[in-house]
Amino acid sequence: MRIGLDVMGGDYAPEKIISGAILAYKELKNSAEIVLFGPQNIITELLKKHKTEPNCFSIEHCSEVIEMCENPVKAFTTKTDSSIVKGFKLLTNNEIQGFTSAGNSGAVMVGATKVSKTIEGIIRPCISSLIPNTNNSFNVLLDVGINVDCAPEQLYQFGIIGSIYANLINNIPNPKVGLLNIGSEEIKGNRIVRQAFELMKSSNDFNFYGNIEGNEIFDINKADVIVTDGFTGNVLLKQAESFFNLAYQNSNENSFINKFNYELYGGTPVLGINHNLIIGHGISNDIAVKNMIIQTKKLHDTAILANIKKMFRYEKN
Amino acid sequence: MRIGLDVMGGDYAPEKIISGAILAYKELKNSAEIVLFGPQNIITELLKKHKTEPNCFSIEHCSEVIEMCENPVKAFTTKTDSSIVKGFKLLTNNEIQGFTSAGNSGAVMVGATKVSKTIEGIIRPCISSLIPNTNNSFNVLLDVGINVDCAPEQLYQFGIIGSIYANLINNIPNPKVGLLNIGSEEIKGNRIVRQAFELMKSSNDFNFYGNIEGNEIFDINKADVIVTDGFTGNVLLKQAESFFNLAYQNSNENSFINKFNYELYGGTPVLGINHNLIIGHGISNDIAVKNMIIQTKKLHDTAILANIKKMFRYEKN
Structure with a gap:
């Protein structure tokens, strides 16, 4: 190529x-x-x-x-x-x-x-980011900035796209797709997220895990793909980046903290x-x-x- | 008392x-x-x-x-x-x-x-969280979970409440209130956030700083108060908490990382x-x-x- x-x-x-x-x-x-x-x-x-x-x-x-x-x-x-x-x-x-x-x-x-x-059939493109998890591997977070307002159908499509990405790029068979939310229960979240949950829970297009909370983003046993709108994804990702900067400045060289050095990962695919x-x-x-x-x-x-x-x-x- | x-x-x-x-x-x-x-x-x-x-x-x-x-x-x-x-x-x-x-x-x-x-005049209560900043002090983030869907007027009110909180509890005179967004420019963000920016920019009720990005949450020179809806605030806060847990498990005792030990701070005031x-x-x-x-x-x-x-x-x- x-x-x-x-x-x-x-x-x-x-x-x-x-x-x-x-x-x-x-x-x-x-x-x-x-x-x-x-x-x-x-x-x-x-x-x-x-x-x-x-x-x-x-x-x-x-x-x-x-x-x-x-x-x-x-x-x-x-x-x-x-x-x-x-x-x-x-x-x-x-x-x-x-x-x-x-x-x-x-x-x-x-x-x-x-x-x-x-691509035909896709409502709008999205961008994704790799999130280091606790198993020396990565979870996929998307969207991280293009779609600040998302319809439930868009979040559903991010599930499909993210699932393909995690499977092919991160080598994860049948990736688990999580919906970022403020609680694990189905009834949690705002209207859009609750509607997206409805669509996702009966999905044949990907392996839906359920809701994922902010503190589970780095987990290895929860979702391999984390779906959210571009507003939330963007501020989350930027927070994670600044965390690395802060922790790095204030600690000795630490291989774990280094995993959060987003600068090293390269860029963001437009999917x-x-x-x-x-x-x-x-x-x-x-x-x-x-x-x-x-x-x-x-x-x-x-x-x-x-x-x-x-x-x-x-x-x- | x-x-x-x-x-x-x-x-x-x-x-x-x-x-x-x-x-x-x-x-x-x-x-x-x-x-x-x-x-x-x-x-x-x-x-x-x-x-x-x-x-x-x-x-x-x-x-x-x-x-x-x-x-x-x-x-x-x-x-x-x-x-x-x-x-x-x-x-x-x-x-x-x-x-x-x-x-x-x-x-x-x-x-x-x-x-x-x-309280009369307040649309809905909110909960706030202290975010450690790089100056051994704290910024205030609100809402962090009660209001998953916010009208621009609610975000504006969080600006007032957060400003009072930062002033009295964090001892900051005339606190700067930032609006969490995905870019610094006025035109950035979703509809709600853009409308909130419009309300805030001419505010006489607090000292509006402008937009704040996810990587500026821990900054000392930006906003003392960070306003967002309860959905975004909640996932951000939980991510920060899990960051502490991860970094703590993987590093030696580090006074800086310890600042992110939210467990030590006590609880969340309902405002x-x-x-x-x-x-x-x-x-x-x-x-x-x-x-x-x-x-x-x-x-x-x-x-x-x-x-x-x-x-x-x-x-x-």
Whole structure:
């Protein structure tokens, strides 16, 4: 497969993006080709600095850069020779089979919804995050920010998508899907969540576990997939991130606390669109970039797209 | 003042409740009188075991016990000689000026809303939690569980109540009130939160800071009060609690991580009703019980009730 990487996106771009690409190249060996999107001269210069042969990578020259603070829609529409816009162009042409960017996430989402487009049958795409659990593995939390208001049917679809993701990406057979709530009983929660529970409890599309509370997110014996709306998911995830920062600053190196270093995990897959796409944090360092590339490859290798599409075709019939 | 304590409430009742009462007695000295609600014989036996003079306390004999798993409404209605029901009776008679229980929180909330009743002008009561910040002090998060669906006007009222609380209990002059959201910009969030932002930004009732993100909850330089609905607040708080448990199990004793030991803080004040009331966790140990009592005293000493009432009288005019 060919994996596109936005060299100009992120607070530490382009330096750390290139170092990340080199780390990924070493890890992937020849199992995938990394395509660097950005100004040719900057890329070749940085590769030279790292004493890396330019022919380890493909380079897709882009003359424009979408800055982090730009208006997403306007930037995506006007800067047609930017790394983000070209990334989506090559995705739709199937010249690359996945794309990852730590750049202007609004602009990336414009590409996701307007160019890559939502998979038929899916109400709206979502983004998910891996939550470290107490068994050296990960639970999946979704949505973590795109859908701030969710209908019960959307939460139900997150259950399907999350289940496929946990199965293929985290290698969990028949993943348990939990609905984030403020109590374990069926009657708990707000109207939307109670309606979602109603839909989920008789689901044949995934293995419904029941309600999951905030203190059970990191558990290994509860749900493998935690479904919530993008508002709650976003504040939860950000709280978890800041927890890591606080704990890390205040403790000695601790392998457990390190598991909460979200920076190292790479990015967030956009699920429900027609291509493999990983959005990174603005603050992505080289390790994060390397992992974004590896993640993109994993999306491709596990054929998660095809699996999601298949599931939603089935849904419609 | 006289502080009522439910001796029969909580997973470690009555043993740890009594040890907590003794700890509080030593700390409070003669500045407040602790009234123990429960079976006289059990109380005197435990005090004897701890070699504590029974006259250090008042005892309010109760022949019945509301169990943790009982139906709250039914239990509150039928067990009129239980510690919870009698606690509210003495609150309304002004025989005690505050009450605290780690027992069946549903039953306590029945008492809060049906006996103590919501303060005029307040849409619905809320519960708040102290969030340790990076400056050895605390931010206030509310609501953390009662109001799963909130109108913008309720969020606005939480701003008023939280501001009064942070000022009086946390000693913060002119506390900054933040609205929990998924981004800092005014246009972020769901419909309810955007409408709440509109109300808050021109508030004369509190010092509005703006939006607060999930990773800023522990910050000292952002908001002193964090307003959210009871659904989001509840899952956030529970996540924070489980973080402590995880980090604690996996690290050596660490004074910073210990700050996240919510068990030690005591309970959750119910704000917006006509009496001083602290609800404890079921798992409260003696330190938690001691702190629940100290917290109840602080509610009384700072006259928070009068301040909230005054504010909402003003609101109506």
